[in-house]
Amino acid sequence: LRPQLGTPWADGTASISQCAIDPEETFIYEFKVDKPGTYFYHGHYGMQRAAGLYGSLIVDVADGEKEPFDYDGELNLLLSDWYHQNVQAQMLGLSSKPLRWIGEPQSLLINGRGQYNCSLAAHLIPGSRTCKRRRGECEPVVLRVLPNKTYRLRIASTTSLSSLNLAIEHHKMMVVEADGNYVEPFFVFDMDIYSGESYSVLITTDQAPSSNYWLSVGVRGRLPQTQPALAILNYQPNSPSKLPSSKPPIAPTWNDYAHSKSFSYKILARQGTPKPPTNPVRQIALLNTQNKINGCTKWSINNISLVLPPTPYLGSMRYRLKNAFDDRKPPENFAKDYDVMKPPKNPSSIQGSNVYKLEFNSTVDVILQNANALSYNVSEIHPWHLHGHDFWVLGYGDGRFSKKDVTKFNLRNPPLRNTVVIFPYGWTAIRFVADNPGVWAFHCHIEPHLHMGMGVVLAEGVELVNKIPKETLACGMTGKMLMRNHLP
Numbered sequence: 001l002r003p004q005l006g007t008p009w010a011d012g013t014a015s016i017s018q019c020a021i022d023p024e025e026t027f028i029y030e031f032k033v034d035k036p037g038t039y040f041y042h043g044h045y046g047m048q049r050a051a052g053l054y055g056s057l058i059v060d061v062a063d064g065e066k067e068p069f070d071y072d073g074e075l076n077l078l079l080s081d082w083y084h085q086n087v088q089a090q091m092l093g094l095s096s097k098p099l100r101w102i103g104e105p106q107s108l109l110i111n112g113r114g115q116y117n118c119s120l121a122a123h124l125i126p127g128s129r130t131c132k133r134r135r136g137e138c139e140p141v142v143l144r145v146l147p148n149k150t151y152r153l154r155i156a157s158t159t160s161l162s163s164l165n166l167a168i169e170h171h172k173m174m175v176v177e178a179d180g181n182y183v184e185p186f187f188v189f190d191m192d193i194y195s196g197e198s199y200s201v202l203i204t205t206d207q208a209p210s211s212n213y214w215l216s217v218g219v220r221g222r223l224p225q226t227q228p229a230l231a232i233l234n235y236q237p238n239s240p241s242k243l244p245s246s247k248p249p250i251a252p253t254w255n256d257y258a259h260s261k262s263f264s265y266k267i268l269a270r271q272g273t274p275k276p277p278t279n280p281v282r283q284i285a286l287l288n289t290q291n292k293i294n295g296c297t298k299w300s301i302n303n304i305s306l307v308l309p310p311t312p313y314l315g316s317m318r319y320r321l322k323n324a325f326d327d328r329k330p331p332e333n334f335a336k337d338y339d340v341m342k343p344p345k346n347p348s349s350i351q352g353s354n355v356y357k358l359e360f361n362s363t364v365d366v367i368l369q370n371a372n373a374l375s376y377n378v379s380e381i382h383p384w385h386l387h388g389h390d391f392w393v394l395g396y397g398d399g400r401f402s403k404k405d406v407t408k409f410n411l412r413n414p415p416l417r418n419t420v421v422i423f424p425y426g427w428t429a430i431r432f433v434a435d436n437p438g439v440w441a442f443h444c445h446i447e448p449h450l451h452m453g454m455g456v457v458l459a460e461g462v463e464l465v466n467k468i469p470k471e472t473l474a475c476g477m478t479g480k481m482l483m484r485n486h487l488p
């Protein structure tokens with residue numbers, strides 16, 4: 001339950017757990033991979049993930065151990081989205097007054113590959129009306145399988161913006177893993193995947209062996225303007241270029257949230273998963289709102305929009321440096337009369353460092369409360385990702401969270417995860433134990449939203465952290481501290 005236990009400086013979050021790695025520098029991440037599962041890694045500075053800095057990280061079970069399910073082979077799908085505009089220009093637009101929103105991505109990608117109708121963009125390519133692309137570049141990813149076998153599909157999403165839905169023509173999927181935790185198996189014909197999440201599903205290749213089949217990934221939660229990404233489930237020995245006889249499966253309507261909720265609600269812990277402690281000592285409610293600061297559009301948590309300091313928290317807190325960040329205690333709650341169904345009455349907000357100090361080893365509940373954005377009748381999906389911990393998902397609800405909703409929490413088999421979604425106008429309740437010494441980001445995994453301030457920082461047991469590698473401290477005030485200590 002404690003990723004990066006004992007190595008909080010190897011978590012990779014610039015300004016939180018370490019200094020950003022400068023151009024041409026090398027930084028070696030050393031940490032213990034103590035839990036088998038489907039994961040991925042990515043840059044956590046600016047919007048480098050959207051620029052393509054990511055990859056899969058699959059942890060196998062230790063020698064002599066067994067997964068609680070059987071399969072004959074495995075396939076790995078890392079899903080992402082792709083913009084033609086470079087991320088510096090995207091970030092500039094997002095920080096501009098007025099906001100220049102990035103819009104929808106031009107493609108969805110499966111293992112870095114996607115489809116794009118280049119002729120649509122011909123007018124954008126100087127001096128050319130033709131579409132220049134290398135042969136094969138836009139071909140669907142081929143997933144080679146044998147008939148009548150069971151395959152484990154590992155699926156993760158590192159999208160910048162898009163929420164996704166995945167389906168395979170004629171093949172039902174048995175969901176068995178979520179974010180590196182085994183779940184009680186259940187069958188679906190399509191599944192939602194939010195940025196930051198990972199799953200394993202088992203499929204059986206029991207369809208007519210003379211055909212190939214489409215796997216399709218489409219957009220959810222935002223009006224789709226991006227064509228689905230396609231892969232081909234290629235039954236051997238058919239040629240991979242033998243096109244499936246029917247059309248690719250179509251994602252459910254983008255705003256069919258009942259469909260998305262029914263999928264999320266089905267995810268429950270597999271028997272034998274650790275259960276949550278019953279008595280939280282603290283409940284923090286985090287209201288997610290879209291706001292304005294000096295004419296710029298931001299996202300705020302309890303009316304504070306996250307900005308990160310030049311000196312990473314892990315170092316400045318461990319060495320008790322003064323004035324390294326604004327350490328005012330952020331609010332634990334939001335106004336009783338705040339109407340989550342309407343745009344904010346007073347949209348103006350402030351910036352801050354949003355550091356929640358947690359008592360070491362204490363059990364904490366967080367209620368993530370969604371609300372209306374700046375425009376009427378708009379509330380978006382936000383997948384929240386917690387570093388340094390798995391948490392139990394205790395429940396979801398529509399509208400504003402009320403005290404009596406606590407009685408409906410699932411304490412029997414809540415799933416353990418590290419990413420969970422808040423649905424439009426809804427709330428999601430999670431519980432975790434603050435038992436991992438370090439400073440941890442907790443944020444919306446939609447990269448432009450994090451860039452616009454949608455996150456908080458959790459600090460626990462920082463005094464217990466020892467031997468922070470100097471390479472993680474060589475910037476800001478900890479950089480100065482290192483120089484003072486080493487100059488004659």
Ligand SMILES: O=C1O[C@H]([C@@H](O)CO)C(O)=C1O
Binds near residue numbers: 099101373380449452
């Ligand atoms: O953060 C966002 O900004 C835009 C829109 O709200 C303002 O243009 C959008 O769709 C977001 O998700």
